[in-house]
Amino acid sequence: MQGKNQLRKYNNQLTNVKAFNPGRKPGFFYSIPPLVCRLFSIRFICSMTRKERYTFVIDYFEKNMPVAETELEFSDPYQLLVAVILSAQCTDKRVNMTTPAIFEKYPTVQSLSKATFEDLLPLVKSISYPNNKTKHLIGMANKVVNQFHGAIPMTVEELVQLPGVGRKTANVITSVVDKQPNMAVDTHVFRVSKRIGLVPQTASTPLAVEKILIKNIPGHLIHKAHHWLILHGRYTCLARTPKCEKCGLQTVCRYFSTLQ
Numbered sequence: 001m002q003g004k005n006q007l008r009k010y011n012n013q014l015t016n017v018k019a020f021n022p023g024r025k026p027g028f029f030y031s032i033p034p035l036v037c038r039l040f041s042i043r044f045i046c047s048m049t050r051k052e053r054y055t056f057v058i059d060y061f062e063k064n065m066p067v068a069e070t071e072l073e074f075s076d077p078y079q080l081l082v083a084v085i086l087s088a089q090c091t092d093k094r095v096n097m098t099t100p101a102i103f104e105k106y107p108t109v110q111s112l113s114k115a116t117f118e119d120l121l122p123l124v125k126s127i128s129y130p131n132n133k134t135k136h137l138i139g140m141a142n143k144v145v146n147q148f149h150g151a152i153p154m155t156v157e158e159l160v161q162l163p164g165v166g167r168k169t170a171n172v173i174t175s176v177v178d179k180q181p182n183m184a185v186d187t188h189v190f191r192v193s194k195r196i197g198l199v200p201q202t203a204s205t206p207l208a209v210e211k212i213l214i215k216n217i218p219g220h221l222i223h224k225a226h227h228w229l230i231l232h233g234r235y236t237c238l239a240r241t242p243k244c245e246k247c248g249l250q251t252v253c254r255y256f257s258t259l260q
């Protein structure tokens with residue numbers, strides 16, 4: 001609830017923000033496109049350093065979104081794991097409408113491990129890819145019960161052994177539940193980090209983006225930075241029509257500089 005209030009406040013602030021300035025302006029030459037800088041070998045004076053850009057962006061989010069959390073509703077690691085598996089190619093809002101009935105019928109991973117496909121499918125059918133996700137949930141629960149003694153494992157290496165759990169899901173679980181410095185790169189994180197210029201355009205895979213973000217964000221902020229980038233991408237830096245006019249990151253955003 002605290003996170004939801006915070007997000008509402010953040011969105012309200014955006015309507016008034018022209019350009020956030022934490023006290024330091026980027027260099028005069030920053031607005032020159034990077035390609036021009038490269039062509040004339042003057043990149044060192046006309047481009048903000050990567051460290052400066054990270055500092056600006058982190059300062060901005062710490063000030064404007066001090067609480068950043070997942071919008072999935074859950075009350076324990078089991079429920080979060082179910083919700084994250086269901087959220088692939090689906091909105092958090094839709095998942096939150098679906099999970100209460102699942103958790104009521106299957107309150108523990110042990111109870112879910114005994115579910116049949118026919119029992120569970122009707123509760124999952126309003127979600128995208130219901131057949132696969134139903135199989136994954138039952139398979140996940142069986143593996144947790146049989147291989148991990150009924151406790152949701154809390155390392156990426158163990159989690160990716162579960163059906164329906166890839167690296168992104170494992171990163172979400174470990175960072176949300178355990179605040180481990182793992183960065184889940186979804187479509188929003190991938191797009192926003194490249195648009196701002198936190199990550200070069202040449203980073204072509206989620207793993208490449210993940211590695212660069214992890215390297216440049218302080219470890220204790222990585223679990224939070226994941227939500228900053230997701231929420232910014234979901235509500236401000238939209239895929240088709242980013243709301244640049246309301247965005248406080250204009251001053252350092254590479255994409256925005258190309259529009260000028």
Ligand code: SF4
Nearest residue numbers: 237242244247253256
């Ligand atoms: S593209 Fe626009 S909305 Fe996205 S971070 Fe840059 S200035 Fe903000």
